[in-house]
Amino acid sequence: MQTLMDVDSLKGRLDAGRRTVLLDVRWALGDPHGREHYLAEHLPGAVFVDLATELAGPADPSRGRHPLPSLEQFQASVRSWGVRSGDVVVAYDDSGNMAAARLWWMLRNAGFADVYLLDGGLAAWRAAGFDVERGEWQAEPGDVVLAAGAMPAIDAGRAASWGQQGLLLDARAGERYRGEIEPVDPRAGHIPGAVSAPTTGNLGADGRFLPAEWLRERFTSLGVTRDVSTAVYCGSGVTAAHEIAALEIAGFPAALYPGSFSEWSNNPSNDVVTGAAPYADGTAADSV
Numbered sequence: 001m002q003t004l005m006d007v008d009s010l011k012g013r014l015d016a017g018r019r020t021v022l023l024d025v026r027w028a029l030g031d032p033h034g035r036e037h038y039l040a041e042h043l044p045g046a047v048f049v050d051l052a053t054e055l056a057g058p059a060d061p062s063r064g065r066h067p068l069p070s071l072e073q074f075q076a077s078v079r080s081w082g083v084r085s086g087d088v089v090v091a092y093d094d095s096g097n098m099a100a101a102r103l104w105w106m107l108r109n110a111g112f113a114d115v116y117l118l119d120g121g122l123a124a125w126r127a128a129g130f131d132v133e134r135g136e137w138q139a140e141p142g143d144v145v146l147a148a149g150a151m152p153a154i155d156a157g158r159a160a161s162w163g164q165q166g167l168l169l170d171a172r173a174g175e176r177y178r179g180e181i182e183p184v185d186p187r188a189g190h191i192p193g194a195v196s197a198p199t200t201g202n203l204g205a206d207g208r209f210l211p212a213e214w215l216r217e218r219f220t221s222l223g224v225t226r227d228v229s230t231a232v233y234c235g236s237g238v239t240a241a242h243e244i245a246a247l248e249i250a251g252f253p254a255a256l257y258p259g260s261f262s263e264w265s266n267n268p269s270n271d272v273v274t275g276a277a278p279y280a281d282g283t284a285a286d287s288v
Contacts, residue, residue, distance in 0.1 A: 003104075003248050004209060005090055005116040007128045013088070014044070021083050021139070022046035023091045024122075025055070027099040029184070029235070037094065041132045043125055047081045047139050049091075051238070055102050064263035065184065065236035066102075074106060075146045082139025083112075092118035092125075096207040098199065098239050105241035105256060109153070110146035117245060120208040127206075151244075152255035154231050156264055159257050163193015163278060166229035169222065169254075170194040171243040172261070176235070179274030185235060187265040189272040192279055197222050197232075199239045202246035215250035224252050233257035233264075 013020050024046040026034035038048040049055065054077040056066035069077075083089060089107060091100040097117045107115040118124070126132065154162065162168040170177045170190050177196040182188035190196070201218060204210055210218070224230050230252060234240035237258040247254045264270050273280045 004119040007124045021089045025049045025093045025100040027051035044133045061266040064259035071148045079142045083142040083144045089115040092121040094122040096203045101242035101245045102238045109151040111150045168194045169197040169232045171199040171234040171240045185265045187272045189274040199242045231255040233260040236262045
């Protein structure tokens with residue numbers, strides 16, 4: 001199953017008139033102006049997707065800052081974007097697909113296989129010299145029927161022991177993993193047993209995903225193998241989806257912890273570890 005589509009392939013599809021739904025997921029932590037960015041400039045025919053309201057339910061300490069919406073709510077949103085059965089969907093943003101990967105994972109999880117990330121996103125499209133447009137694109141409602149549970153996922157209970165039986169990757173920035181800063185969640189640090197694997201390490205300077213062999217080398221060095229069950233979390237389950245996409249490109253399956261650290265750190269019964277080691281006593285995950 002392919003994860004990425006490059007801008008030339010997308011341009012060819014659009015020029016040939018092949019049915020393609022473009023979804024613009026302009027969102028970044030600390031930047032609430034995604035819609036304004038979209039209105040100023042987006043791919044021709046792209047529909048804006050509001051991550052905070054369409055790719056997440058209301059924030060809930062027991063479920064995290066961006067809990068997954070119900071299947072019914074998500075299906076209604078996907079139909080409002082104009083997605084029909086048999087369509088090809090291409091999602092993008094302007095931040096290395098850090099936000100768009102959330103939509104990619106959710107559609108995959110809902111059993112919609114023909115969804116891709118536009119490698120390099122809006123920046124790659126602009127760099128290729130292709131046209132952009134302004135304003136709002138209104139799609140005719142679609143009729144897609146979605147399911148649930150097609151992608152592996154874990155909850156807090158399984159995350160608590162995952163580092164002892166598999167590999168738990170923390171996709172946040174290293175300083176948040178170590179507990180040096182925590183800008184949004186109630187406690188600083190990481191889940192016991194987790195290994196630091198910042199999502200930014202999946203991308204080159206141009207915002208495109210690194211080649212598959214480079215990603216494979218990166219994840220292998222962190223302990224990922226085909227024989228080790230891997231799960232990923234981040235702050236609220238958004239950028240962890242990007243890590244899962246990178247792992248897929250490298251040839252490794254991985255589960256998502258949707259509630260991620262925002263859910264974990266809100267429960268006072270959950271231990272939190274600070275420092276560079278997976279465990280509080282300084283041991284590595286594979287030594288426990």
